[in-house]
Amino acid sequence: MRHELELAYVGIQVPDPASLAPFFGDVIGLEPGEPTTDGAATWRDDDRAQRVLVEAGPLGDLAYVALEAVDADAFEVVAQRLRAAGHQLVEGETELAAARRVARLVRVEAPWGTPLELVLGPEAAAQPFASALVPGGFLTDGVGFGHVVIATTAFDESDAFLREGLGFGRSDWLEIELAPGIDLEVRFYHCNGRHHSVALARAPFELPQKLHHLMFEVNDRDDVGAAFDRAWASGLPIPNGLGRHDNDGMFSFYVASPAGFQVEVGHGARTITEDWDDDRRYDQISAWGHQPLRQP
Numbered sequence: 001m002r003h004e005l006e007l008a009y010v011g012i013q014v015p016d017p018a019s020l021a022p023f024f025g026d027v028i029g030l031e032p033g034e035p036t037t038d039g040a041a042t043w044r045d046d047d048r049a050q051r052v053l054v055e056a057g058p059l060g061d062l063a064y065v066a067l068e069a070v071d072a073d074a075f076e077v078v079a080q081r082l083r084a085a086g087h088q089l090v091e092g093e094t095e096l097a098a099a100r101r102v103a104r105l106v107r108v109e110a111p112w113g114t115p116l117e118l119v120l121g122p123e124a125a126a127q128p129f130a131s132a133l134v135p136g137g138f139l140t141d142g143v144g145f146g147h148v149v150i151a152t153t154a155f156d157e158s159d160a161f162l163r164e165g166l167g168f169g170r171s172d173w174l175e176i177e178l179a180p181g182i183d184l185e186v187r188f189y190h191c192n193g194r195h196h197s198v199a200l201a202r203a204p205f206e207l208p209q210k211l212h213h214l215m216f217e218v219n220d221r222d223d224v225g226a227a228f229d230r231a232w233a234s235g236l237p238i239p240n241g242l243g244r245h246d247n248d249g250m251f252s253f254y255v256a257s258p259a260g261f262q263v264e265v266g267h268g269a270r271t272i273t274e275d276w277d278d279d280r281r282y283d284q285i286s287a288w289g290h291q292p293l294r295q296p
């Protein structure tokens with residue numbers, strides 16, 4: 001299995017970044033990082049300086065996604081692969097690299113409509129990660145901070161961008177009829193041992209938000225339950241209660257953030273193996289559970 005990339009961080013833009021602090025901090029159990037040099041609030045789920053950046057602005061959605069090359073060779077290989085696939089790479093300014101706290105950065109426009117940042121040398125935080133709410137910590141070593149699921153009308157272009165441009169492998173896919181005439185198609189992509197670092201949902205039309213959800217995986221199953229209790233007590237919508245996904249086997253639930261996008265907190269997903277041969281269709285989202293508990 002190829003391992004050149006890991007999900008480094010995502011940027012979210014909302015009118016009032018402080019409004020997400022109780023959600024990321026008190027419900028999910030992330031730890032606040034230092035604000036960036038350009039003023040974004042940051043959140044950590046491990047020893048890295050920043051994993052989620054929340055900037056002020058009208059978008060109310062995903063603003064960018066960053067993939068970290070595991071070393072300088074991988075950076076060049078992936079940059080070259082993107083160029084060969086016809087994508088225009090723009091070298092990141094020094095100020096931008098400083099705000100992102102990385103040694104190097106190039107940007108490319110992803111077909112789903114946000115910049116994709118390919119970065120090298122992300123900074124570690126001054127303090128090791130510790131969360132009182134998530135005593136077991138988050139699973140990030142060698143697999144990136146979690147996963148991101150993006151809804152897009154540019155589904156096939158985004159598929160080609162991930163596979164041919166960035167070199168992701170397709171893990172499996174989901175095709176189901178939710179209701180007569182309403183189909184759901186989701187494709188799952190890996191770039192390391194995590195079952196998927198990115199998934200794409202085919203949007204029938206331009207949705208208000210591209211960002212469907214972010215996923216954070218915890219090391220201890222009980223930390224999923226504790227997060228569920230906090231989500232329940234918060235009064236926030238819980239679009240999916242506890243359940244287990246059929247394809248990645250993740251035990252998880254989903255809570256909606258005050259900004260609309262969702263966060264999945266999970267544990268125990270299976271990993272991509274050297275001889276991955278599950279390039280196949282699933283016809284159910286969950287083996288059990290994930291019932292809608294509290295709708296927005």
Ligand SMILES: [Fe+2]
Nearest residue numbers: 147149215264
């Ligand atoms: Fe997910």
